[in-house]
Amino acid sequence: MRTALTLVGIVVGVAAVIAVVTIIQGLDNKVANTFSSQGSTVFTISKRPQIIRSREEFIKFNKRKDVTDEDAEAITRLCTSCWRVGVAANARETIKQGDQQMENFTVRGVTPITMFDIDGRTIDVGRIWTEEEGDSGREICVVGSDVVTNLFGGASADQVLGREIKVAGRPFQIVGVLESLGSIFGASRDSVAYIPYSTYQKLYGARDSIVVMIQVPAAEQLESAQDQVRTIMRNRRGLTFGEVEDEGFSLETQDVFLDLYGKATSNIYIVTIAVAAISLVVGGIVVMNIMLVSVTERTKEIGIRKALGARRKDILTQFLIEAVAVTAIGGGIGVLTGFGLAYLIAALIGFPLLMSVGSAVLGVGVSSLVGIVSGLWPAWRAARLDPIEALRAE
Amino acid sequence: MSDATLTSPAVEPVVQPEPPRPHDAGSLISMRNIWKTYEMGSEKVHALHGVSFDIPKGEYIAIIGPSGSGKSTLMNLIGCLDTPSQGEYWLNAKNVSEMDDDELARIRNQEVGFVFQTFNLLARATALHNVELPLIYGGVSSAQRHEMAKKALAAVDLTDRMMHRPNELSGGQRQRVAIARALVNHPSILLADEPTGALDSRTSMEIMDLFERLHSEGNTIIVVTHEPDVAARAHRVVSIRDGLIEKDEKSR
Numbered sequence: 001m002r003t004a005l006t007l008v009g010i011v012v013g014v015a016a017v018i019a020v021v022t023i024i025q026g027l028d029n030k031v032a033n034t035f036s037s038q039g040s041t042v043f044t045i046s047k048r049p050q051i052i053r054s055r056e057e058f059i060k061f062n063k064r065k066d067v068t069d070e071d072a073e074a075i076t077r078l079c080t081s082c083w084r085v086g087v088a089a090n091a092r093e094t095i096k097q098g099d100q101q102m103e104n105f106t107v108r109g110v111t112p113i114t115m116f117d118i119d120g121r122t123i124d125v126g127r128i129w130t131e132e133e134g135d136s137g138r139e140i141c142v143v144g145s146d147v148v149t150n151l152f153g154g155a156s157a158d159q160v161l162g163r164e165i166k167v168a169g170r171p172f173q174i175v176g177v178l179e180s181l182g183s184i185f186g187a188s189r190d191s192v193a194y195i196p197y198s199t200y201q202k203l204y205g206a207r208d209s210i211v212v213m214i215q216v217p218a219a220e221q222l223e224s225a226q227d228q229v230r231t232i233m234r235n236r237r238g239l240t241f242g243e244v245e246d247e248g249f250s251l252e253t254q255d256v257f258l259d260l261y262g263k264a265t266s267n268i269y270i271v272t273i274a275v276a277a278i279s280l281v282v283g284g285i286v287v288m289n290i291m292l293v294s295v296t297e298r299t300k301e302i303g304i305r306k307a308l309g310a311r312r313k314d315i316l317t318q319f320l321i322e323a324v325a326v327t328a329i330g331g332g333i334g335v336l337t338g339f340g341l342a343y344l345i346a347a348l349i350g351f352p353l354l355m356s357v358g359s360a361v362l363g364v365g366v367s368s369l370v371g372i373v374s375g376l377w378p379a380w381r382a383a384r385l386d387p388i389e390a391l392r393a394e
Numbered sequence: 395m396s397d398a399t400l401t402s403p404a405v406e407p408v409v410q411p412e413p414p415r416p417h418d419a420g421s422l423i424s425m426r427n428i429w430k431t432y433e434m435g436s437e438k439v440h441a442l443h444g445v446s447f448d449i450p451k452g453e454y455i456a457i458i459g460p461s462g463s464g465k466s467t468l469m470n471l472i473g474c475l476d477t478p479s480q481g482e483y484w485l486n487a488k489n490v491s492e493m494d495d496d497e498l499a500r501i502r503n504q505e506v507g508f509v510f511q512t513f514n515l516l517a518r519a520t521a522l523h524n525v526e527l528p529l530i531y532g533g534v535s536s537a538q539r540h541e542m543a544k545k546a547l548a549a550v551d552l553t554d555r556m557m558h559r560p561n562e563l564s565g566g567q568r569q570r571v572a573i574a575r576a577l578v579n580h581p582s583i584l585l586a587d588e589p590t591g592a593l594d595s596r597t598s599m600e601i602m603d604l605f606e607r608l609h610s611e612g613n614t615i616i617v618v619t620h621e622p623d624v625a626a627r628a629h630r631v632v633s634i635r636d637g638l639i640e641k642d643e644k645s646r
Contacts, residue, residue, distance in 0.1 A: 308575070309502045
């Protein structure tokens with residue numbers, strides 16, 4: 001019982017680290033998979049960057065000229081390193097089917113149809129619209145699997161083909177259903193409907209800037225393609241070479257998300273390590289205290305062992321091993337608790353777990369180290385007890 | 395260990411002890427002009443003032459004396475639990491008086507078998523493990539340790555109690571486990587401190603009989619006691635009083 005209480009600090013410390021490390025490793029894996037589906041071969045030209053950090057930035061970016069179809073057309077024509085160029089615009093919309101509806105739903109107008117490849121989306125059932133259909137501004141759509149689940153409850157994907165959903169009050173015919181991509185950070189990537197860009201313009205007008213998406217054949221060409229596109233865009237904005245305060249457009253890859261993600265997780269790591277360090281230090285002090293009590297209680301035993309020929313280092317080793325055994329067990333319990341916690345959280349949020357042997361070894365290793373450090377002084381006190389005095393103890 | 399060790403006042407002894415002879419290389423134990431002085435604050439207290447004697451191999455000797463005579467101090471020195479302030483102590487041709495803690499531990503392990511008044515067994519360990527303890531510190535391999543400990547327990551007729559813990563054994567049995575532990579390493583001396591002090595008279599007789607048998611088998615036995623009955627079983631009795639040897643007589 002006393003030992004169990006002793007271990008609380010260590011268990012909490014190790015469990016915290018293990019849980020967070022396990023969750024973040026799971027996320028890392030997920031993020032890496034997610035973004036590699038699009039890959040590092042895609043970059044975008046847009047009026048505003050995807051991450052805006054302040055109001056001042058927002059105002060600055062809003063003053064920029066819109067990125068237009070003409071820009072996209074110029075890039076398509078002039079950029080020799082570019083492989084596929086597409087145009088995309090997103091709207092937040094409520095969509096309906098019968099008495100079912102989905103709010104805050106992404107309607108994505110794209111052209112040409114290679115945008116599906118650039119976005120890394122594939123068709124599950126049905127088809128993508130043809131170029132002619134796309135150009136003619138017909139009200140047809142390719143939907144993510146959430147639409148099937150939420151608006152046509154119980155229906156299978158092929159049963160919704162040819163059915164209609166209401167987007168901004170207009171009926172859109174479903175021609176295809178996308179392969180599911182699952183969710184990331186709790187946001188579903190399947191709550192989306194792709195519509196032809198010409199239809200999108202009819203629906204929403206040219207009220208907002210578009211995003212030009214450019215894909216290169218291989219990651220090695222990314223830099224030269226970016227250079228070309230930057231030059232084209234600067235020319236179109238009337239900028240000369242050299243330093244300017246603002247280029248008037250944002251050229252980005254998916255790395256901006258990875259950078260942001262990396263910063264966020266490293267902050268989480270730092271906080272967790274701080275929490276763990278504090279609880280391990282407290283845990284270590286408690287272990288030291290208990291070991292001191294143990295040495296006092298077992299003075300007689302130490303005297304007997306010394307009388308029988310135990311040297312200082314024998315006694316020192318004995319008590320160190322005891323301290324390490326106790327804290328290693330605490331670490332083990334912490335590792336299991338941490339994995340359990342991570343498993344629970346993962347099950348609640350819904351992403352795959354990555355339990356690594358490395359973090360388990362680290363957890364037990366660190367707690368053993370705490371055992372050595374906090375056991376050292378008590379063990380040393382035990383080792384230097386005078387055998388005559390110790391034998392006299394009760 | 396039960397009686398106090400410090401009584402002599404802080405005065406230099408008037409009677410000079412006999413002049414020290416060089417140590418006797420033939421003796422198992424050779425003490426020459428041994429002083430033990432404790433500092434009590436500013437005062438110096440002499441627990442032993444110049445004790446010299448020899449114990450040949452194979453002797454059965456009792457050290458007697460009243461409380462505070464210095465006999466416990468002497469026992470601690472003989473048992474290498476402590477070193478003298480002055481003088482030379484040779485045990486089995488090794489000068490113990492100059493040794494450091496770890497060397498003393500080694501000597502205790504190899505040369506001395508302790509038997510205590512209160513047995514001093516490890517409560518949580520079996521009889522067998524208790525007997526193995528000195529062998530662990532002696533670096534004996536596990537298999538050999540087992541073999542030797544079993545043999546030692548057999549020698550004190552406790553083969554059927556090997557796996558019992560001390561609280562499952564009678565006083566006499568516990569003391570026999572302690573004796574087995576003391577002898578398992580084949581030490582030069584068996585040093586017993588009031589070995590019957592915690593036993594009834596019938597069990598005391600059994601233990602004394604066992605000592606006699608061990609002596610007849612060639613062991614050197616030193617018994618520290620204040621009981622005349624126990625001392626009478628020894629073949630030589632050394633009386634200590636006020637930190638000096640008062641009498642040293644062979645009884646048989």
